Every structure is written in C-alpha cells, then in structure tokens.
Amino acid sequence: MQSTRSRIVHAALGWTVALVMFFPIFWMLLTGFKTEMDAIATPPTLFFAPTLENYAEVHQRADYLRFAGNSVVISFAGTALAIALAVPAAYAMAFFPTKRTRSTLLWMLSTKMLPPVGVLVPIYLLARDSGLLDTRTGLVIIYTLINLPIAVWMLYTFFKEVPHEILEAGRMDGAGPRQELVHLLLPLAVPGIASTALLLLILCWNEAFWSLNLTAANAAPLTAFIASFSSPEGLFWAKLSAASTMAIAPILVLGWFSQRQLVRGLTFGAVK
Amino acid sequence: MPSSAALGVAPTANAPARRPARRSLSTLPFLAPSVIVLLLWMIVPLAMTLHFSFIRYNLLNPALGGFAGWSNYEFLLTDPALWTALANTLLLVGWVLVITVGLGTLLAVLFDQDFPGRGIARLLVIAPFFVMPTVSALIWKNLMMHPINGVMAFVSRSLGFTPVDWFAEFPLTSVIIIVAWQWLPFALLILLTAIQSLDHEQREAARMDGAGPVSMFVFIILPHLGRAIGVVVMIETIFLLTVFAEILVTTSGGPGLATTNLAFLIYMRALLEFDVGGASAGGVIAIVLANIVAFFLVRAIARNLAT
Incomplete structure (x- = not known):
C-alpha cells in the first residue's frame, strides 16, 4: 500500500502534467467563444462575455459544412473500403496459415514504411492524368491504401483470439470458408472490427499530407480548411479557434474511447 | 491459445492439417484483393x-x-539546400525522439501509480495526439507562441522576462516543440501499456528485497521497457521523417531554409518549382x-x- 504522502505527490505531479499538456486545447476552446478583440487581448482574458458569433460566422462565410462534409464522406468511405478488403485477408491468414503467411504480413507492414514524400510526384501526376486530382474519390483510394496494412494487422490479431473450436464445429457441419466467415466469425468479431474501424476513422480524419497536396477547392477536407487560416493577413484567432474546435471535437471523443486499440493498432501488435 | 482439451471440446487440432492443399487454394480469393492493390500501390x-x-x-x-x-x-x-534539409530532418527527428521517449518514460511511471482522478488526467494528457496537425500548428503558432498576444509571451512578461519571438528567433525549435507535444501522448500510451504488462509478483519480490523506487526503475522497469521503447522510436521515426503540415502552415520552410526538412524540400521542388x-x-x-x-x-x- 502506498503512503498518503506519496499519493498526494503523485496526484499533484500527474495533474500538473495533465493541465499543461491540455492547456493549448483548453485555451482554443475558450478563445472560440470570445470576440476577436477579447481573443488578442493582453493580458489574456480568462473571464469574458461568451459569444457564439464565431461559430455562426464560420458556418456562414467560410462554407464550413462543405469541408466538414468532405471529411465525413472521405473518412467513412476510406475506412469502410479498407475494412472490406482487410477482413477476408485477415481471416484467411488467421485461420488458414500457410508457410507464406508470416512473410505476407511483414511485407504488408513494410508497404506502410514507404515515406509519402517519396511518391508524391508520381501520385500527383497519376491523379492529375486520371482526373482524380481534387476529388473525394482520389483521397478515398489513397486513404484505403495507406490504412490497409494497419487494418489487416489489427484484424489479424483480433481474429487470432477467436477460439478456433467454434469455427471447427461449423466446418464439421459442412460450412465452406465463405459461410464460415460470414455466419460464424463476423458476429463474434464485431468488437474487434469496430475498434479497427474507429482507429482508421481517426487516422483518415487527421491525415494532413495527401489532403493538403491533392485537393483544392472541391474535395478539401477540414485539415485543408484549417490550413487556409495560416494566411498572414489579419489575425482571426477567435474564428480559427471556433473552426478548430469543431474540426477536432468529434475525433477527440472517439480517440478517448479507443486508447487501448490505438496501442495495438499503431504498434502492429508488438505492444499489447 | 487455450488447448481444445482444456475447454472440454473434442480434440480437432489435427483437422486443419488434413486437407492443407485444398485449404490454401480456397483462401486465395480472400487474400488476393488486398495483396494485389498493395502490390500496385508499392511498385507503380x-x-x-x-x-x-x-x-x-x-x-x-x-x-x-x-x-x-x-x-x-x-x-x-x-545543392547546399539538400544538406540543410537533411540536417533539419535529423535535428527534428532526433530532438522529438529525445523529448517524447525521455518524458514519455517518466510520465508512464507516474501514470502507473494510483492517484485520485488518474483516469481523467490520463485522458487530458493523451488528447493532443488526436488533434489534426494543421490545428495543432496554428493554435501553437498564434494562441501560444505569438510574441505579443500569445499566452507564452504573457507568462514571460509576468515573470519579468522579455517575450521570445519564437518563430523568428528559434524557428526549428518552435516546430520541434509543436511536434513533440503531438507525439508525447503516443510514447506515453505505448510505454504505459508496456509497464502495466509487467508481472506484479516480480515487482512485489523486488520490493520485498528492499528495492527503492530508483533501483526499481533502473533494474526492473527500464529493462522491461526496452523493446517497447525500441518500437516507439522506430514508429515515430517513420512518421517524423516526413513531418509536413506543421511546417507548411507555420513557417513554409523559412525563414530562409531554417525549417525546411527533406519532405518540405521535395514538396517545394515538385509542386512549387515543377x-x-x-x-x-x-x-x-x-x-x-x-x-x-x-x-x-x-x-x-x-x-x-x-x-
């Protein structure tokens, strides 16, 4: 049992760290409800008359909903497509391992190591020539491909934990691999598939290399919308903060729910 | 995996071995789509x-x-720009690794201790990891680090120091601070998970033998964390080698080439100079x-x- 004194020291340290780390997000949240005058006031104001003006203005003037819509459509479509491709692959490797399974898994992982800048030029030119530049379809394809290895790995580790006996029983009853997957494994693996999808959703939503380089007016998601605030003319801190709060709130909540899965997914099962 | 006998199910362990040829052949359609698209994505x-x-x-x-x-x-x-960019890349990766792994290890030990409100404190600490890079960069550049209206300028004035114009005086350091803030939660989360998988009996035994907190950390926890730290270092390196959005929205690689890393140099050559x-x-x-x-x-x- 720890002594009371060490508990107090741990609590003080832990909470100090937590508040310091969270402060920029907290300050952003607060600034979003200030007027532009209050936002750049110095010394900074902690108490002020809150306003919803920034939120209204970002909605009206900046066409926020179109960017948000792009983010939602691209993230969900990219996630769904990656899961649809990954489930059968993970199923085959988890339940019917062959001599090549191990090397296939590692090879899939290694495709994730290719730095995006290394292939920026060809992908940009391919997208331009096929008419996919600045389209949602283009980004969906890219997101599916960059997340597919993570999806296969995560699902593989989840499927490995499903007791083989249940599937064996179905096989005895004459179920083929397809029926076995659809009727026996999928109902059992719903939690694993859901947490994989959650992680992919977070990764798609926050992706800021391809979304900034391959989109312009049409398909730009929220990452690009926020980047448009970086222009040096004028300081619009309150509007920047309101827009940022709206952009990160849904994914922050999802992220908090998926801490554990995040570790498993991002370390490819190396740390559980 | 629990053995089938332990679960009281008829032993069927030899079943998969019975028809291996048919098995592997019939799973090919399941595997092929993923393998083909990834192969194209890699090779083309x-x-x-x-x-x-x-x-x-x-x-x-x-x-x-x-x-x-x-x-x-x-x-x-x-071209001297390449060597500047390579040096900046290495400085960025190196310093962010030192900060995130160093602090991450200490924080993982701290958050392994039980204290009131630990669950909520942990949620607050890991929050930065879920903030999209363009938001982190602009919030830090303006609300935090602005030389006149920023919170950090206010704090240093209150303490009697001259405010620092972060992005003019220490541009690369500023980018390192922002990126480290984003990745510290990742290191903490992985290392905390690794610490919690440490055998409690082993720790009890060490405590019985009179190991204090410091020797416990050095001789029990650190060796156990070795592999997890290795994994954190390598995964972060892969992502940090191509930090891009944070630089684009704060400094655009400048002033001069002060914050141009390899990723940004390639971007400039390709999409700005064609x-x-x-x-x-x-x-x-x-x-x-x-x-x-x-x-x-x-x-x-x-x-x-x-x-």
Whole structure:
C-alpha cells in the first residue's frame, strides 16, 4: 500500500502534467467563444462575455459544412473500403496459415514504411492524368491504401483470439470458408472490427499530407480548411479557434474511447 | 491459445492439417484483393519515382526531356539546400525522439501509480495526439507562441522576462516543440501499456528485497521497457521523417531554409518549382532513409510475431 504522502505527490505531479499538456486545447476552446478583440487581448482574458458569433460566422462565410462534409464522406468511405478488403485477408491468414503467411504480413507492414514524400510526384501526376486530382474519390483510394496494412494487422490479431473450436464445429457441419466467415466469425468479431474501424476513422480524419497536396477547392477536407487560416493577413484567432474546435471535437471523443486499440493498432501488435 | 482439451471440446487440432492443399487454394480469393492493390500501390509509384529521377522533366518546360543520367542526383547532392534539409530532418527527428521517449518514460511511471482522478488526467494528457496537425500548428503558432498576444509571451512578461519571438528567433525549435507535444501522448500510451504488462509478483519480490523506487526503475522497469521503447522510436521515426503540415502552415520552410526538412524540400521542388526530375531524386533519398529504419522495425516486429 502506498503512503498518503506519496499519493498526494503523485496526484499533484500527474495533474500538473495533465493541465499543461491540455492547456493549448483548453485555451482554443475558450478563445472560440470570445470576440476577436477579447481573443488578442493582453493580458489574456480568462473571464469574458461568451459569444457564439464565431461559430455562426464560420458556418456562414467560410462554407464550413462543405469541408466538414468532405471529411465525413472521405473518412467513412476510406475506412469502410479498407475494412472490406482487410477482413477476408485477415481471416484467411488467421485461420488458414500457410508457410507464406508470416512473410505476407511483414511485407504488408513494410508497404506502410514507404515515406509519402517519396511518391508524391508520381501520385500527383497519376491523379492529375486520371482526373482524380481534387476529388473525394482520389483521397478515398489513397486513404484505403495507406490504412490497409494497419487494418489487416489489427484484424489479424483480433481474429487470432477467436477460439478456433467454434469455427471447427461449423466446418464439421459442412460450412465452406465463405459461410464460415460470414455466419460464424463476423458476429463474434464485431468488437474487434469496430475498434479497427474507429482507429482508421481517426487516422483518415487527421491525415494532413495527401489532403493538403491533392485537393483544392472541391474535395478539401477540414485539415485543408484549417490550413487556409495560416494566411498572414489579419489575425482571426477567435474564428480559427471556433473552426478548430469543431474540426477536432468529434475525433477527440472517439480517440478517448479507443486508447487501448490505438496501442495495438499503431504498434502492429508488438505492444499489447 | 487455450488447448481444445482444456475447454472440454473434442480434440480437432489435427483437422486443419488434413486437407492443407485444398485449404490454401480456397483462401486465395480472400487474400488476393488486398495483396494485389498493395502490390500496385508499392511498385507503380516507386518505379515511376525511380524513372523520373533519371530523366529531365519539368512541368513548366515541355521542351525539356530525355535521359538525364545521374545529373538530377548530382544537382541535388551539390545543392547546399539538400544538406540543410537533411540536417533539419535529423535535428527534428532526433530532438522529438529525445523529448517524447525521455518524458514519455517518466510520465508512464507516474501514470502507473494510483492517484485520485488518474483516469481523467490520463485522458487530458493523451488528447493532443488526436488533434489534426494543421490545428495543432496554428493554435501553437498564434494562441501560444505569438510574441505579443500569445499566452507564452504573457507568462514571460509576468515573470519579468522579455517575450521570445519564437518563430523568428528559434524557428526549428518552435516546430520541434509543436511536434513533440503531438507525439508525447503516443510514447506515453505505448510505454504505459508496456509497464502495466509487467508481472506484479516480480515487482512485489523486488520490493520485498528492499528495492527503492530508483533501483526499481533502473533494474526492473527500464529493462522491461526496452523493446517497447525500441518500437516507439522506430514508429515515430517513420512518421517524423516526413513531418509536413506543421511546417507548411507555420513557417513554409523559412525563414530562409531554417525549417525546411527533406519532405518540405521535395514538396517545394515538385509542386512549387515543377521540377519533377529533381523532386524524384529527393524522393529516392527519402525512401532510402526510411528503409534503413524500416529494416530494423520489421525485424523487431517479426521477432514478436513468432509466438
């Protein structure tokens, strides 16, 4: 049992760290409800008359909903497509391992190591020539491909934990691999598939290399919308903060729910 | 895996071995779509990058063309900008690793202790990881680090110091601070998970033998964390080698080349100067660098896969 004194020291340290780390997000949240005058006031104001003006203005003037819509459509479509491709692959490797399974898994992982800048030029030119530049379809394809290895790995580790006996029983009853997957494994693996999808959703939503380089007016998601605030003319801190709060709130909540899965997914099962 | 006998189910362990040929053949359609798209995703752009790096190709000058030999590489390797960008890349990766792994280890030990409100404190600490890079960068650049209206300027004035103009005086340091803030939660989360998997009996035994907090950390926890730290270092390196959005929205690589890393240099060559050949040569260099790291990462993960 720890002594009371060490508990107090741990609590003080832990909470100090937590508040310091969270402060920029907290300050952003607060600034979003200030007027532009209050936002750049110095010394900074902690108490002020809150306003919803920034939120209204970002909605009206900046066409926020179109960017948000792009983010939602691209993230969900990219996630769904990656899961649809990954489930059968993970199923085959988890339940019917062959001599090549191990090397296939590692090879899939290694495709994730290719730095995006290394292939920026060809992908940009391919997208331009096929008419996919600045389209949602283009980004969906890219997101599916960059997340597919993570999806296969995560699902593989989840499927490995499903007791083989249940599937064996179905096989005895004459179920083929397809029926076995659809009727026996999928109902059992719903939690694993859901947490994989959650992680992919977070990764798609926050992706800021391809979304900034391959989109312009049409398909730009929220990452690009926020980047448009970086222009040096004028300081619009309150509007920047309101827009940022709206952009990160849904994914922050999802992220908090998926801490554990995040570790498993991002370390490819190396740390559980 | 629990054995089938332990679960009271008829032993069927030898069933998969019975018809191995039919089995592997029939799973091919399940595996093929993923393998084919990933194979295309890997080979096509890579081959194109390699090809472009050996030809003269500028989007603004269609008259230019033909085999360039090593000249794109020569031009790049003799350009001081490349070496500045490489140095900035290494400084960025190195410092962020030192900060996140160092602090991450200490914080993981702290958050392994039980204290009131620990669950909520942990949620607050890991929050930065879920903030999209463009938001983190702009919030820090304006609300935090602005030399006149920023919170940090206010704090230093209150303490009697002259406020620092972060992005003018220490541009690379500013970028390092922002990126480290984003990745510290990742290191903490992984290392905390690893610490919590440590055998409690082992810790009890060490405590019985009179091990204090410091020797417990040095002799029990650190050795146990070794592999997890290795994994954190390698995964972060892969992502940090290509930090891009944070630089684009804060400094655009400047002032001068002060915050231009390899990723940003390639972006400038390709999409601002339209020099496809030169950008591709840079891309090949980035791929080679990443592969050196990836080689070790894949080996570390492969060792774990054996179980």
